[in-house]
Every structure is written in C-alpha cells, then in structure tokens.
Amino acid sequence: MSAPFLLLRMAIIAGLLLLAAGCGSSGQGSASPPHIWTLGQVREASLFQGTIAGFSASEWVTPRSQPIPQWSPPFSETPLLQSGEQDGLNVLPAFSEGRPAAFAVAEVWERVPEVWVQPWYVLVTAYEPSNPMQYRLKDSLPVVDIEEASLFYSPFWELIYVVVPEDTPLDRYTRATAILSAGLPLHRGGGLLAPLTPADVLPTVSEGRTGPIRPLTGDAVGSARQGETWLHGRRVPYLSFGSSTFTWSTEASRAGIIDEAALYLFARTGSEGQPTPLGLPAVIGTGPRGAGRAARVSATGVPQFGALSRPHLALLPTSAGPFVPSTMGLLKDTLRGEGGVTVVEVHPDIEARADMKDYVLRVALNPDCFKDPAKFPAACRWLDSQVAVEANLAPSSLLPQDVLFTSPVLFYDGKKVGR
Amino acid sequence: MSARRVFAPTLALLLLGAAPSAADEAQALPGAEEPEATSSSTPSGYTPEAESASPFRVSGYVDVGFAKAQGRGSSFHPDDTRVPADYGADAFAPAVNSRGDVASLDAGGRFVNGFLPRTVDIGGHASFLLNTASLELFYEPSSAPVLVFARTQFLPRFEKGSGGTRLLLQQAFGRVTPFSGHELTVTVGRFDSVFGIEYLENESPLRTGITPSLMARYTTGHQLGVKSFYRRQLPSLSSAVSLNVAVTNGSSRVESLQTADLSLTGLPFVSARLGYELQLLRLQLKLGLSGQTGARNDQNDAHVHQTQLGADARLTAGWFSLAAEYVRARDDAGSAPGKHTGMGDFFYASGFAVDGLYGTLALAVPVPGEALRTATVYGRYDRRAAEFHGFGGILTSRYTVGTRLDFWSVLSLKAEYLFNRENAGAPRVDNDVFAASAVYVF
Numbered sequence: 001m002s003a004p005f006l007l008l009r010m011a012i013i014a015g016l017l018l019l020a021a022g023c024g025s026s027g028q029g030s031a032s033p034p035h036i037w038t039l040g041q042v043r044e045a046s047l048f049q050g051t052i053a054g055f056s057a058s059e060w061v062t063p064r065s066q067p068i069p070q071w072s073p074p075f076s077e078t079p080l081l082q083s084g085e086q087d088g089l090n091v092l093p094a095f096s097e098g099r100p101a102a103f104a105v106a107e108v109w110e111r112v113p114e115v116w117v118q119p120w121y122v123l124v125t126a127y128e129p130s131n132p133m134q135y136r137l138k139d140s141l142p143v144v145d146i147e148e149a150s151l152f153y154s155p156f157w158e159l160i161y162v163v164v165p166e167d168t169p170l171d172r173y174t175r176a177t178a179i180l181s182a183g184l185p186l187h188r189g190g191g192l193l194a195p196l197t198p199a200d201v202l203p204t205v206s207e208g209r210t211g212p213i214r215p216l217t218g219d220a221v222g223s224a225r226q227g228e229t230w231l232h233g234r235r236v237p238y239l240s241f242g243s244s245t246f247t248w249s250t251e252a253s254r255a256g257i258i259d260e261a262a263l264y265l266f267a268r269t270g271s272e273g274q275p276t277p278l279g280l281p282a283v284i285g286t287g288p289r290g291a292g293r294a295a296r297v298s299a300t301g302v303p304q305f306g307a308l309s310r311p312h313l314a315l316l317p318t319s320a321g322p323f324v325p326s327t328m329g330l331l332k333d334t335l336r337g338e339g340g341v342t343v344v345e346v347h348p349d350i351e352a353r354a355d356m357k358d359y360v361l362r363v364a365l366n367p368d369c370f371k372d373p374a375k376f377p378a379a380c381r382w383l384d385s386q387v388a389v390e391a392n393l394a395p396s397s398l399l400p401q402d403v404l405f406t407s408p409v410l411f412y413d414g415k416k417v418g419r
Numbered sequence: 420m421s422a423r424r425v426f427a428p429t430l431a432l433l434l435l436g437a438a439p440s441a442a443d444e445a446q447a448l449p450g451a452e453e454p455e456a457t458s459s460s461t462p463s464g465y466t467p468e469a470e471s472a473s474p475f476r477v478s479g480y481v482d483v484g485f486a487k488a489q490g491r492g493s494s495f496h497p498d499d500t501r502v503p504a505d506y507g508a509d510a511f512a513p514a515v516n517s518r519g520d521v522a523s524l525d526a527g528g529r530f531v532n533g534f535l536p537r538t539v540d541i542g543g544h545a546s547f548l549l550n551t552a553s554l555e556l557f558y559e560p561s562s563a564p565v566l567v568f569a570r571t572q573f574l575p576r577f578e579k580g581s582g583g584t585r586l587l588l589q590q591a592f593g594r595v596t597p598f599s600g601h602e603l604t605v606t607v608g609r610f611d612s613v614f615g616i617e618y619l620e621n622e623s624p625l626r627t628g629i630t631p632s633l634m635a636r637y638t639t640g641h642q643l644g645v646k647s648f649y650r651r652q653l654p655s656l657s658s659a660v661s662l663n664v665a666v667t668n669g670s671s672r673v674e675s676l677q678t679a680d681l682s683l684t685g686l687p688f689v690s691a692r693l694g695y696e697l698q699l700l701r702l703q704l705k706l707g708l709s710g711q712t713g714a715r716n717d718q719n720d721a722h723v724h725q726t727q728l729g730a731d732a733r734l735t736a737g738w739f740s741l742a743a744e745y746v747r748a749r750d751d752a753g754s755a756p757g758k759h760t761g762m763g764d765f766f767y768a769s770g771f772a773v774d775g776l777y778g779t780l781a782l783a784v785p786v787p788g789e790a791l792r793t794a795t796v797y798g799r800y801d802r803r804a805a806e807f808h809g810f811g812g813i814l815t816s817r818y819t820v821g822t823r824l825d826f827w828s829v830l831s832l833k834a835e836y837l838f839n840r841e842n843a844g845a846p847r848v849d850n851d852v853f854a855a856s857a858v859y860v861f
Contacts, residue, residue, distance in 0.1 A: 032754070033752055033753065033754040033755070034753075034754075034755065034756055034767065111755065111756065112756070113756055114766070116502045116530060117502075118500075118501060118502065119499075119500045119501055145501055145507070145810075145811060146501065146809065146810060146811075147809040147810070147811070148809065149808055149809030150769070150807065150808060150809025150810045151752075151767055151769060151809070152502060152503060152506070152532075152769075152809070152810065153809060158500060160500065175811075175844075176499075176501060176507075176846075177507075177841075177843070177844055177845055177846045180496050180498055180499050180846030180847075181841070181846045181847040186498050232811050252528060255528050255529065255530060256500075256502055256529065256530055257530075
C-alpha cells in the first residue's frame with residue numbers, strides 16, 4: 001500500500017476515535033419535565049404528605065374524615081374534619097380588590113408557561129343564542145378531546161354547541177373528530193371551567209355542614225357540579241366551576257392562550273434566607289403582574305379573572321402584620337414564634353365591629369392601626385389587592401414561581417361564585 | 420437501472436464527452452448515496468474515464484410544477500378549534516411536489532406546535548409552481564480517490580405564508596474511497612440520510628412519481644456529520660451485503676421537523692442500515708433493516724431520546740418494480756418547554772409515536788421512439804398511525820396514482836393524483852391533490 005493511502009487510513013481511524021471521544025453526553029442535565037398535576041394527582045400527593053413545586057399538597061386537598069388545615073390549629077382551637085363522603089378540595093381564604101375572597105387549587109401546572117382553551121362540545125337539537133342549553137339533547141354528555149396526559153390538556157374549555165337531529169343516539173358522538181367529520185352546525189358560546197377530575201372530590205365540606213364555607217369568616221362559598229363527558233369514546237368525570245370565569249387572548253400571536261392573574265402569597269425570609277410562605281390569605285390579582293388591569297366581572301357578578309393564576313411569593317417587611325383577633329391566640333403565638341411579621345393586639349372596640357370578620361388575617365403595612373378604633377380601617381395601609389401589593393412592596397420582593405394554578409374563585413365581593 | 424437513474428449522469432458525461440459506464444451511472448448523483456451494486460469490484464466513487472476529462476462537473480435540474488388541491492389546500496378542518504392544530508390532523512398530506520411542500524398550512528389562526536412541512540401557499544387554487552432549480556457541482560480529481568460535491572437549490576416561493584424564497588445548500592460533502600479494491604467510502608459533510616430507501620428518490624428526477632410518501636418526513640432529511648458505506652460482494656450467491664452507518668447532528672427527519680445544521684444537545688445521532696441484494700439476470704431483490712437513535716434534535720436535553728426502526732424491500736422484475744417500507748418511531752417528551760425546528764421556535768417537544776408504511780408498484784415500459792423513451796404508470800398506498808402523547812391518535816392513509824413519460828433522457832413529464840383519507844382521529848377534510856411536474860435535467 002502506498003504511503004498516502006496509509007496516512008489516509010490512519011487519519012480516518014484517528015478521526016473516528018476523536019469523534020467517539022468527543023461525543024459525550026451534553027453538558028445540560030436532565031431537568032424534571034413540565035408536568036400538569038391533575039386533581040387526582042394532587043389528591044394522591046396529599047394522601048402521602050407530598051409536595052408539589054415546593055408547596056404542600058395537603059394545603060389544597062383534604063382526604064375524607066381528615067382535619068381541614070384551614071379549620072385546624074393554629075387557625076382554630078379544635079379541628080374540623082372533612083366529610084367522610086368524599087375528599088375535599090380545600091377552600092382557601094383570600095382577598096381581592098380589597099374584599100374577602102376565596103379560591104381553591106385544583107390543578108398545578110409545573111414548568112408549563114401557557115395554557116390554551118380547548119373545545120367542549122355540547123349537543124343541542126336547536127340553537128337558541130339567548131339560552132343555548134335550552135334545547136340540549138336530553139341525557140347527552142358533552143364531548144372533549146384532550147387527555148390530562150397531554151401538555152395541551154386544559155380545564156379551560158370553549159363551549160361549542162353542536163346542532164344534531166332530535167333522534168340522535170346518545171352514543172353517536174363520543175369523539176370530537178366524529179362531530180367535525182359530520183359537518184354539523186357549530187355555534188361558539190363562551191368559556192367553561194371544568195377540570196377532568198376524580199368523581200369523589202368536591203370543595204371541602206366539614207362534617208355536619210351542608211356546603212363549603214370560607215375559613216375565617218364562615219361565608220358560604222360556591223361549590224362545583226360533577227358530571228361526565230366523552231373523551232376518546234370513554235366516559236370520564238369532571239368538576240364544573242361554571243361558565244364565564246376566565247378569558248383568553250384573541251391576538252393573532254397568542255390566540256387561545258388563557259389570561260392569567262397574579263396570585264400573591266405572603267412570605268417571610270426564613271432562617272437560611274429562603275422565602276417561606278406564612279400561610280396567610282393570598283391576594284388574587286385581576287391580571288398578570290404589573291398589568292394594572294381593572295377587574296372584569298360578568299353581568300351576574302362572576303369574576304372573570306383568577307381561575308388561572310401564577311403564584312408569587314410576596315416577601316413582607318417585618319413591620320407589616322396581619323389582623324389577628326384575640327380569639328386566634330394560637331395563631332398569634334405561632335406567628336410571633338416564627339417571626340418575620342409584626343403581630344399586634346387588636347383594640348377591643350375594633351374587634352366588636354360588625355364587619356370585623358372581613359379583616360381577619362388581612363395584612364397591613366402599618367399594623368399599629370389595629371390599635372386605634374378612631375382611625376380604623378382608613379388609616380391602615382392594606383395589602384389586599386393586586387394594586388396595593390404591587391405599589392407597596394418592592395418588585396424584588398415579589399418572587400414569581402414557575403407554576404400556574406387552576407384556581408377557581410369560589411367567593412368574591414361578598415357573594416359565592418359557582419353552584 | 421431505470422431510465423430516470425441515467426438522466427443526469429448521461430447528460431453530464433455527454434457534456435464532458437465521455438461515455439457513461441455502469442459505475443458512473445451509479446455515482447453520478449451523489450445524493451443517492453447508496454451506490455448501485457455492480458458485478459465487478461469496481462471501487463465506489465466516480466472515476467473519470469479519460470485523463471483529459473475535467474475534474475469539475477456541473478449538473479442539475481429544473482422542476483416546474485402545477486398543482487390543485489381540494490378545499491383550502493390544508494388538512495386543517497375549518498371548524499376544528501383543538502390546539503395545537505397540527506396535532507389533530509396530518510399537515511403533510513396535501514403535498515404538491517417532490518420536496519413534500521404542501522398546498523397550504525392555513526390553520527385558521529390556531530396555535531400550531533411545529534409539526535409542519537413547508538408550503539407553497541396556493542391554498543385551493545390551481546397554480547403553476549417553480550418547485551426547484553437545482554445546481555450540482557462535482558470535483559473529482561484523478562489524482563485522489565476523493566469526490567467533493569455540493570448541491571444548491573433555488574426555491575422560489577411567494578412571501579405571504581410560505582416564508583419566502585429560499586436558497587438552500589442542500590448537500591455539501593467530501594467523500595473518500597480509502598481502499599482500492601473495496602467498496603468502502605467515508606463521507607463527511609451534509610448528505611442524504613442512510614435510513615430506509617426513500618431518500619434515494621429525494622430529487623425529483625430520481626423519484627418515479629411526484630410526491631413523497633406519508634412516511635418520508637421521518638426518513639428523507641439530510642444529515643450533517645460523518646458516514647461510512649461498505650459493501651461486500653458475494654459472487655457465488657449472486658448477492659451482496661452492505662452496511663451504511665452515520666454519526667450526525669440529528670436524525671433523518673426533514674428539516675422542517677428537526678435541524679441538521681447543528682446539534683442542539685451535544686449528543687450525536689447514530690443511524691445505520693444493513694442491506695442485502697440479490698442480483699439475478701431477470702430479477703433484483705433488495706432488502707434492508709434500518710435503525711437510528713439519539714437525542715431529539717428539536718430540543719436541548721441530551722437525555723430526551725428518539726428511536727426509529729425501519730424495514731424496506733425492493734423488487735425489480737422486468738418492467739415491474741415494487742418498493743415498500745415500514746417505519747416505526749418513538750420520541751420521548753421534552754424536559755422543558757421549547758421546540759426548535761427549521762420552521763422556527765415552538766412551545767414544546769411532545770412525546771410522540773408513529774407507525775407507518777407505504778408500497779409502490781410501477782410498470783415502466785420502454786418505448787422504442789426517438790423522443791419518448793419510457794412510459795411509466797404507478798400506484799402507491801400509504802398508511803400512517805401517529806399520536807402525540809395524550810392528544811389521541813390519528814390514522815390516515817393515501818392512495819396515489821400517476822404516470823410518467825421520459826423524453827430524450829432530459830425531460831420527464833409526470834402527473835399524479837393523491838387521494839388523502841382521514842381514517843380515524845382526524846376530522847375528514849377535502850385535501851386531495853392533483854399535481855403535475857416537468858423535470859428538466861442538465
């Protein structure tokens with residue numbers, strides 16, 4: 001063999017060896033993939049005291065016959081137990097637009113930056129725009145097409161009314177493609193918040209009560225309606241929190257993306273410098289952080305924000321503090337022991353006010369105002385709305401989390417929301 | 420060897436004043452990287468016949484098309500509001516040319532997630548198209564067993580929805596045949612895939628019909644890296660066995676799905692095809708098994724894998740030829756949002772599974788005329804079952820019938836009709852296509 005060929009051979013062999021040596025694994029490690037924690041999975045995590053994205057799942061779901069965290073020490077002297085009939089989706093006290101509110105966390109979107117609206121088909125025998133459900137095909141189930149296993153699953157549905165003949169068999173349309181292929185008349189009809197869930201989870205109802213109530217105030221809050229829908233030919237359960245509770249973008253570049261709202265969770269700086277939630281009522285925003293969006297409310301008073309929320313840990317200055325009445329001595333002791341906030345004694349005249357319950361655990365930048373009945377509540381600088389939080393806390397104190405919550409609002413502006 | 424195989428080499432060599440040999444014909448379009456078997460031990464790689472021949476050659480082709488698709492020219496149902504739109508329909512179905520470009524990608528403003536072909540954006544309108552103007556440059560010195568090849572393609576497109584006109588350096592590589600007396604080549608650069616057989620028909624002069632199969636998107640992309648081909652003749656068995664192995668940036672998927680231009684993960688993709696050939700006087704049989712695995716090159720995590728397997732068969736007997744291929748692919752889901760393809764940046768690389776096959780039967784009748792040399796009729800059946808994780812699977816199929824006339828070894832006239840069918844999971848939509856093409860080679 002000639003010398004040039006020999007050299008060429010050696011070069012090829014050397015090149016292949018170098019290539020093999022250089023093709024090691026990428027420097028980028030494998031992170032946990034984006035994941036949608038369905039209500040079923042949240043419940044499972046709660047059963048085993050697990051955490052999701054750093055949050056304790058038991059804060060969101062209470063297994064049947066177990067103590068409800070928001071009705072247990074240190075918030076109350078004796079715990080209330082969740083009904084033994086079903087597991088409970090915890091009702092979480094909050095404030096929004098300066099008034100008491102309540103919500104629940106039904107699903108968690110971990111490392112999923114956006115959520116899209118998906119179609120929810122309802123079979124009707126005639127379409128009446130003023131009351132689209134009037135001619136619903138009797139006993140028919142709705143039809144959806146996206147499973148929870150997909151990152152494009154969504155509990156945010158756009159109602160689409162499908163006009164079918166009156167004698168349509170109930171199992172004729174069990175898949176979206178069958179509806180579309182049939183060329184039936186379709187009419188769009190607004191949004192529906194309905195996570196696909198286990199059939200035995202509903203907003204928390206404590207033993208001896210008939211409906212869910214807001215912790216701290218005892219106000220009746222909205223619940224949800226259970227139902228079944230077709231999904232790829234299977235009947236699956238869902239939990240409906242009602243219609244018109246969210247909006248989505250119609251901009252060309254963001255078409256179908258659900259509008260999210262900031263959710264501020266008050267926190268303190270922990271002993272090792274890490275932000276630590278205080279467990280105080282959250283503040284439900286009306287739009288994304290910094291959007292300055294006015295609250296959108298439907299004609300019937302249903303808030304059209306907050307159902308998809310992005311939690312932010314809001315670090316409080318140590319001078320700020322919550323309104324803790326004297327009846328919550330255990331909570332006072334706990335907060336004082338943990339530190340990070342100021343806990344003052346509320347003046348008895350303020351505690352005697354008829355509207356006192358509306359202020360329980362509401363946070364003020366100047367809690368000394370709780371001592372002065374003459375100036376209460378006007379003199380208090382409350383952190384009870386998105387505008388107030390963003391105006392009074394430094395941007396560096398508002399720490400966005402890489403998660404989204406499916407967070408149906410159950411109580412807003414003094415009224416229950418939903419069923 | 421079919422008439423279409425000799426268009427470009429014949430003309431190129433005629434221009435050079437040299438007569439084509441069997442080996443020349445096999446190698447004259449390096450895009451077809453699997454050399455045809457020869458009964459001799461002639462080394463793979465084109466070797467000029469005469470010392471006087473220039474080491475430089477230029478060839479190419481012009482593909483002028485005409486197409487008319489049904490409906491809006493896309494597979495997206497106008498009333499379907501599910502998103503991503505490209506998960507619930509096969510956007511690749513209404514192809515209009517040999518590149519696999521489709522008539523339209525109009526999803527009605529719905530969100531799509533990057534499972535898309537290129538488009539000529541004609542919608543449902545009939546239109547002439549300048550599909551491709553391809554220019555090929557060869558350099559093959561007589562002093563070294565080296566071939567340097569580059570193929571540049573001009574793709575004129577209307578700006579509105581197609582992304583505009585592109586100038587594409589589709590292939591650029593150097594190929595070395597290091598051992599005389601052995602069919603071993605080592606190629607470095609950007610080249611055809613080694614997976615399956617359909618990549619052999621990537622260029623329109625080489626493709627019997629016009630449009631690629633429904634599985635072509637997984638096997639006919641170009642890859643950047645290094646590959647080696649080895650074939651051993653077994654004369655006593657009238658057979659040969661071959662192995663084609665590539666280490667590349669990405670998989671054999673087309674560039675609209677995954678880029679070949681760089682590795683997004685740092686981990687190479689390994690592809691291989693093991694082939695067997697039976698060469699008899701009146702019958703040729705070629706069988707192959709292909710596989711590839713590596714990190715998905717449409718996202719950034721080296722631990723997110725993609726694996727693909729395939730089997731192929733070709734049978735040529737007299738005027739008849741039959742080609743069939745089966746492909747099975749599985750993609751892991753990405754570990755973070757972000758998906759990057761030749762079409763842009765998208766939301767997320769979903770987990771994905773696909774199984775599919777196609778079979779083509781052709782009858783090529785030689786015509787003893789001055790102008791018309793060959794008349795071919797062909798039919799193809801495609802079937803594809805695919806599912807993005809959690810979205811519900813779709814099953815589609817296609818029947819293709821067509822004819823091809825070859826004139827003077829420089830012109831091919833083709834016409835075909837695609838009957839696209841949504842069998843399950845995807846809404847039925849009018850997306851059949853009539854396509855015609857005139858391909859001139861030089």
